[in-house]
Structures are given as structure tokens and as C-alpha cells.
Amino acid sequence: MPSFISQAFNKALKRAGLTKEELAYRVLPYFLLELIQRYLRVKTVGTRHIPEKGSYIIIANHSGFMGFDALMLGHQIFQSTRRIPHIIAHKLWFFRPEISVHAEKMGMIPATFENGLAMLETGEGLVLFPEGEEGNFKPSRNRYKLRRFRRGFVRLALMTGAPIIPAIVIGAEETNITLGQVRWAKDLLGIIIPIPFNVIPLPAKWKIKFLNPIRIEKDPEKAQDIEYVTKVSRQIRMRLQQEIHNELKRRGKIFL
Numbered sequence: 001m002p003s004f005i006s007q008a009f010n011k012a013l014k015r016a017g018l019t020k021e022e023l024a025y026r027v028l029p030y031f032l033l034e035l036i037q038r039y040l041r042v043k044t045v046g047t048r049h050i051p052e053k054g055s056y057i058i059i060a061n062h063s064g065f066m067g068f069d070a071l072m073l074g075h076q077i078f079q080s081t082r083r084i085p086h087i088i089a090h091k092l093w094f095f096r097p098e099i100s101v102h103a104e105k106m107g108m109i110p111a112t113f114e115n116g117l118a119m120l121e122t123g124e125g126l127v128l129f130p131e132g133e134e135g136n137f138k139p140s141r142n143r144y145k146l147r148r149f150r151r152g153f154v155r156l157a158l159m160t161g162a163p164i165i166p167a168i169v170i171g172a173e174e175t176n177i178t179l180g181q182v183r184w185a186k187d188l189l190g191i192i193i194p195i196p197f198n199v200i201p202l203p204a205k206w207k208i209k210f211l212n213p214i215r216i217e218k219d220p221e222k223a224q225d226i227e228y229v230t231k232v233s234r235q236i237r238m239r240l241q242q243e244i245h246n247e248l249k250r251r252g253k254i255f256l
Contacts, residue, residue, distance in 0.1 A: 144173060
């Protein structure tokens with residue numbers, strides 16, 4: 001870079017009160033998310049349901065294998081509340097230090113019950129996907145069909161009293177298409193490996209909808225009642241699936 005450009009760039013950073021590291025880890029990811037949002041023509045509704053203070057748990061359907069739904073949910077929450085949510089992320093985001101440092105700057109934390117509980121107990125917000133990798137890496141022939149929910153989000157709500165805010169993401173299934181799975185990799189590597197059709201995301205139109213909060217009274221003892229936790233988890237899953245069906249009925253053109 002020519003010296004006069006470098007000097008001007010450094011002066012601009014100084015005036016903005018930013019270091020080069022802050023530019024790399026905060027400004028550039030935000031800029032990229034804005035580009036992705038425009039490319040996918042994301043329409044978001046229901047952000048009024050997201051608390052501007054205090055803990056909360058946002059759960060959503062998961063798809064698209066590249067994790068754009070997690071990043072875009074986090075981006076919409078930040079735009080609405082100016083709070084950076086903590087995204088319970090797949091272990092692949094923490095596979096290598098050079099990847100995990102960027103993941104952490106965007107609010108991602110490893111997917112453990114203890115991590116989620118620690119965040120909620122300090123009044124932070126969580127975004128998690130109860131389907132886990134079974135949803136994220138499912139073949140596209142099963143698009144918009146929710147997989148079995150893990151029950152940790154219900155236990156977290158019972159332990160902390162944090163409201164559960166369901167959200168649905170329409171469009172991610174068509175943005176990244178999954179042909180199938182290498183399921184034997186689960187035994188060998190500990191993860192399911194998706195077989196992608198495309199790596200460059202297709203410009204499907206997205207809609208993100210945050211639903212009315214579900215408030216469960218704080219009751220740590222009930223968090224150990226597997227039958228009760230399973231019942232609540234199943235009810236929320238059925239509600240989310242119905243909302244997905246309703247949105248698909250109202251949906252217009254996917255790519256136009």
C-alpha cells in the first residue's frame with residue numbers, strides 16, 4: 001500500500017477510535033454481514049419480542065450447512081437491540097485457533113450446557129438450535145421438516161427463568177443445498193459431514209420471524225424431570241413446525 005494511503009488509513013482509524021485489530025474483528029465482520037443481508041434480501045419481523053435487557057433464549061430451525069442462519073439471526077438481534085447475543089455454535093467453529101478467534105468475536109461459544117447457563121446467569125442472551133447438526137446438515141429433500149429437539153434449552157429456561165423466544169428462518173434451505181450426509185463420520189470423527197451441492201450461496205429470499213416469548217417459571221427441580229422437560233420441548237417443537245408451514249403457505253417467489 002502506498003505510504004500516503006497507509007497514512008490516511010491510519011488517521012481514519014485513529015479518528016474513529018479503532019485499532020487495526022478492532023477493524024479486522026468487529027467492523028469487517030459487520031460489513032460482511034450487511035452485504036450478506038442485502039444479497040439474501042432478508043426481511044425480519046417480530047424483533048419487538050427480543051428483550052433490550054436481561055437474559056433470553058432464542059431457538060430456531062437450523063439449515064444450510066454453512067451457518068448463515070446463526071450469523072444472520074445474531075446480526076438481526078444486534079441491529080434491533082444493540083446487544084451482541086451469544087450463539088451456541090457447532091464444534092467446527094472452534095476446530096482451529098485462527099477460526100475460533102473470529103467466532104468468539106462474533107459472539108459464538110462452544111455448545112455446552114455449562115456455557116449456556118453461565119451466559120444466562122449473567123443476564124446475557126443466547127441463540128441456539130435445538131436440532132443441532134441433525135438440522136443443519138440434513139439433506140435438502142427434508143427441508144423445513146424439524147428434526148428431533150435436544151432438550152437443553154428447556155432445562156436452561158427452568159434453571160434461570162429466561163424467556164424462550166422461538167424464531168423461524170425461511171430461505172436458508174434454498175441458499176445452501178445439501179445432497180446428503182456422510183453419517184459414518186459421526187463414529188469416526190464425532191461429527192456428521194454434509195455433502196453440499198453448492199458452496200457459493202444462492203440468492204434465495206430470506207424471512208426471519210421472531211414469535212411471542214414463552215415464559216416458563218423458574219424451577220431448577222423441574223429441570224431434572226426428564227418427562228416434563230421432554231413434554232415442553234415437544235410442544236414448542238410442534239408450535240415452531242406449524243409456524244414454518246404457515247410461512248411457507250404465504251411465501252411468494254423464492255429467487256425473484
